[in-house]
Amino acid sequence: MRITIVGCGSIGSKLAKAADEMNEVKRIYLMDIRKEVAEKVAAELNKAIVIDSVDEELYHSDLVVEAASQEAARDILPKVVTRGVDIMIMSVGTFVDDEFRNMIFEKAKVSEARVFIPTGALCGVDGLRSAVIDDVDEVELITTKSPKSLRGVAYVEKKGIDVEKFTEKTTIYSGCAREAVKLFPKNVNVAATVSLLGIGFDKTKVTVVVDPDIKSNSHELRIKGKFGEMNCHTYNIPEPDNPRTSHLATLSAIAALKRLARNEWFGI
Ligand SMILES: NC(=O)c1ccc[n+]([C@@H]2O[C@H](COP(=O)([O-])OP(=O)(O)OC[C@H]3O[C@@H](n4cnc5c(N)ncnc54)[C@H](O)[C@@H]3O)[C@@H](O)[C@H]2O)c1
Numbered sequence: 001m002r003i004t005i006v007g008c009g010s011i012g013s014k015l016a017k018a019a020d021e022m023n024e025v026k027r028i029y030l031m032d033i034r035k036e037v038a039e040k041v042a043a044e045l046n047k048a049i050v051i052d053s054v055d056e057e058l059y060h061s062d063l064v065v066e067a068a069s070q071e072a073a074r075d076i077l078p079k080v081v082t083r084g085v086d087i088m089i090m091s092v093g094t095f096v097d098d099e100f101r102n103m104i105f106e107k108a109k110v111s112e113a114r115v116f117i118p119t120g121a122l123c124g125v126d127g128l129r130s131a132v133i134d135d136v137d138e139v140e141l142i143t144t145k146s147p148k149s150l151r152g153v154a155y156v157e158k159k160g161i162d163v164e165k166f167t168e169k170t171t172i173y174s175g176c177a178r179e180a181v182k183l184f185p186k187n188v189n190v191a192a193t194v195s196l197l198g199i200g201f202d203k204t205k206v207t208v209v210v211d212p213d214i215k216s217n218s219h220e221l222r223i224k225g226k227f228g229e230m231n232c233h234t235y236n237i238p239e240p241d242n243p244r245t246s247h248l249a250t251l252s253a254i255a256a257l258k259r260l261a262r263n264e265w266f267g268i
Contacts, residue, residue: 001261004029004061006054006076007068008041010242011090011250015065018254020045024261029057032068058083063260067253070094070185077104077115084111088256090249092117092192093181096201118256121246122190124221124232126267128198136225139198140205141177141191144169144218147210149243155183166212173208180206186244190219198223217246 001024005012008030019025028048032038035050042048051057054064054076064080065088066073073094080087081104095101108115119125128139147163150156150172156163161172173180177191178201188206195201216235223230236246259265 001025001062002027002029002057002060003257004031004051004054004057004064006031006064006066006072007090008032008038009067010239010245011253012065012067013041014250015067015253015257016041016045016048019257020047022258022261025257027060029061031056033072055079058085061085063088063257065253065257066090074100078107081108081111081113081115084113086114086116086260088116088118088253088260090118090120090189090253092120092189092196093185095192095196096178096181116256116260117193117196118249118252120190120193120252121217121234121236121249122193122219122221122232123234123248124223124230125193125197127227127230127232128194128221128223131223131225131227131230132198134226136199136223136227138205138222138224139194139203140207140222141188141194142207142209142220142222143188143190144209144211144214144220145187146214146217146238146243147212149187149217149238150210153184153187163210166210169209169211169213171207171209173206175206177201177204177206180208184208189249194221 029051030038031051038050042050063086067090070091070093073091150163177195181192191206195204218235220233239245
């Protein structure tokens with residue numbers, strides 16, 4: 001298998017290292033808008049070379065992994081699926097745009113490209129996947145973040161919220177996933193994953209809480225439906241090189257690549 005990784009930051013660099021150690025992966029093409037970042041990652045690996053654009057080795061790639069940004073995902077998705085190449089997306093929030101999403105899945109159907117979305121920093125996605133086969137009445141995601149991981153978020157700054165000043169747990173946002181994904185583009189990708197898998201961006205509720213006493217980011221997924229009720233709480237440790245990204249999100253990308261490379265589908 002040959003893979004292209006777009007974005008060699010916190011997730012992309014660790015995924016590249018894991019891919020380098022997988023026998024099934026023969027070649028890794030690395031791309032980053034900061035070329036020096038891709039070069040630094042490639043220098044530590046055996047199977048990696050740096051490319052300047054995703055198009056460069058698309059004909060030789062079996063899978064493209066986006067681990068960059070929503071803008072990058074929006075840019076590369078049409079190019080990759082049109083060529084019939086499979087793609088894994090980490091910046092899932094890009095799919096909040098219904099027109100764009102439908103266009104991508106339509107193109108993918110025609111070209112037989114597959115679009116993969118790892119479970120990310122969240123547990124309970126497996127239960128949701130099964131639950132929505134029958135009626136599901138409520139899906140709610142309660143995301144609790146440390147002040148550090150909400151620094152620089154446009155919504156927080158616009159509202160004049162000083163996240164460092166909270167002395168106790170405080171809800172700073174409550175609304176539907178469609179709005180939450182737009183307001184917190186780098187923080188609630190899991191809300192997009194849950195919406196796509198479950199009852200959609202408009203019906204999925206999202207609450208964002210800031211807690212000055214935690215070092216981890218937590219996601220609580222609550223589902224009610226014909227199957228019963230589920231309440232799944234994930235306490236995540238952030239990546240040291242990017243406090244917005246949970247280590248479990250990185251691991252979910254590596255786990256997804258392993259399943260694809262080995263064609264092993266336990267717990268599908
Ligand atoms: N699905 C999930 O659960 C989940 C969890 C965490 C992060 N994410 C998302 O995954 C993405 C990557 O996260 P990360 O922690 O590795 O981020 P990061 O900031 O550590 O790394 C991103 C890298 O992508 C590069 N980049 C940015 N725009 C690019 C472009 N247009 N083309 C090529 N490279 C580009 C940057 O230079 C950087 O090196 C982010 O969009 C993040 O929001 C998803």
